[in-house]
Amino acid sequence: MNYFSSGFKLGIVGGGQLGKMLLYETRKFDIHTIVLDPSDDAPCKIACNEFYQGDLMDFDTVYEFGKKADVVTIEIENVNVDALEKLEDEGIKVFPSPKTLRTIQNKATQKLFYKDNEIPAADFTRFAYTSEIESAISNKTLEFPFVWKSARFGYDGQGVKVVKSYADLDVLPNVECIAEEMVPFKNELAVIVARNPEGSIAVYPVVEMEFHPEANQVEYVICPARINPEIAEEAQKIALKVSESINHVGLLAVEMFQTQNDTILVNEVAPRPHNSGHYSIEASYTNQFEQHLRAILNLPLGNTQSKVAGIMVNLVGAEGYNGPVIYKHIEDIMKMDGVTPHIYGKKETRPFRKMGHVTIVNENMAEARKIAQDVKETIKVISK
Known part of the structure; x- marks a missing residue:
């Protein structure tokens, strides 16, 4: 099938920041996109070819939307799987598959899946x-x-x-x-695996995640993870086992714990581009969003290696602020070497809402981490 500059239509269920960043790549390749999201202010609205507003959990809305597309993908798991199943039965390609989504949507079902497939987990x-x-x-x-x-x-x-x-x-x-x-762990890690319908697989380097203690949100993603090569190899091996067991198509982000005795346990997975892969936009030969497109369209998978060390800093709404967003001191971080801010297009901020991220790239990991700390301490997401 000719995907480029053609009548082909890619449907994306969900119009948030992940969809917006996926659209950077569809526009690069001139792939026609249609997007469904409940919000009229969805970040995707400005960049897709066609935008539809509607409830992602409503069967008829998702089904009627999907019929307009040749291939359907998601940028959020909370969608009506029954509608996706019917679309798949009628010959429309849906990636990840409804079967994969059913397993992952429910954390209890997901955990039972790990147990049944002898995947280490808490x-x-x-x-x-x-x-x-x-x-x-x-x-x-x-x-x-x-x-x-x-x-x-x-x-x-x-x-x-x-x-x-x-x-x-x-x-x-x-x-x-x-x-x-409760798992006594020393590190939280993640590995992204890409798989296309033919079964070709590509795996990204292991990343290390540092979380905000109160909000339980990622503050920093560090690539490569500062761990022993043997631990990194084991983490990738387990991520590949999860990928093979669940037989997904597209991207699968596998979040893991490295315990105090260096055992790797799977925490949970996401069958789509993921916060832990944002560093790849600037730091990797093939960023996660382009890779997701390559995978779901059954194109050759790209090089997953990093060009330089990459660190991502999440930009979230500061506590005590609600309303029209202001990115205070953004000009100051843009003066720093190797710093690239990404603004998601959400007009209203609230405490801990994800509003953007900043990538720091540097040939020296220690220097990149230092700059990331400076970025975190400088920019503030506040309101008027």
Whole structure:
């Protein structure tokens, strides 16, 4: 099929920042894009060929949208899988497949998948409702502390809580969830794997993630991870096993823990471009968004190696600010060598909302990390 400067249409379900960055690449290749998103102010709206506003969880909306496309992909997991399944049954290519999405959408199902496929992960207990957890603690089948995770609709640190006491349980929503064993880890790592329909695979270097302690959001992504080569090799090996087991097409971001005794445990996965791969826009030979396109269109996969060390700093809304966004001191960070800001196009900021990111590239990792710290301390995402 001719994808370039042709009548081919790529449908993207979700119009947020991941979709916007994917559109950088579709515009580069002159691939016609249609986007569906619930918000009329979606970041994708300015860059796609056709924009449709609608509920991503509504069957008819997603189904009717998908019929306009030749290939459908996603930039968010919370979509109506039944509609994608029907589209696939009718001959429209959907990547990742609805089957893959069904496994990943629900964290309890995802964790059971790891267990069934002998993929190392933390022990967990599944609950139909949060209210059942108290009985499990009383019966001594569960003990504090543990990590509570909503089975559905968690994102950007939402739907995850470290539970240390009964008081912590009181503020949680009464939904399907899992209680996960606390893992004593030294590093949080991630590996992105690309796979096309023919089964060709490409794997990116292991990255290291530093998280904000309160918001449970990534503050820094560091590539390559500052770990021993043997640990990096093991992390990539496990990521490839997850990829093979789930048989995805497109990108699969595999988040992992490196425990105190250097065991690698899978935390969770995302079947799409991912925050842990943003560094690749400036630092890699083939960035993750171009790679996702290559994979879902069954084109040759690109070189995943890095040209230089890359660090990403997330730009999130500062605490205490709600309203029209201002990027304070952005000119100051743009004076720094190797610094590139990416603004997502969200007009309103609120505390910890992802508003953009900054990439720092440098031939020296220590210098890149120092500049990243300067960036973090300089730029502020506030409101009028």
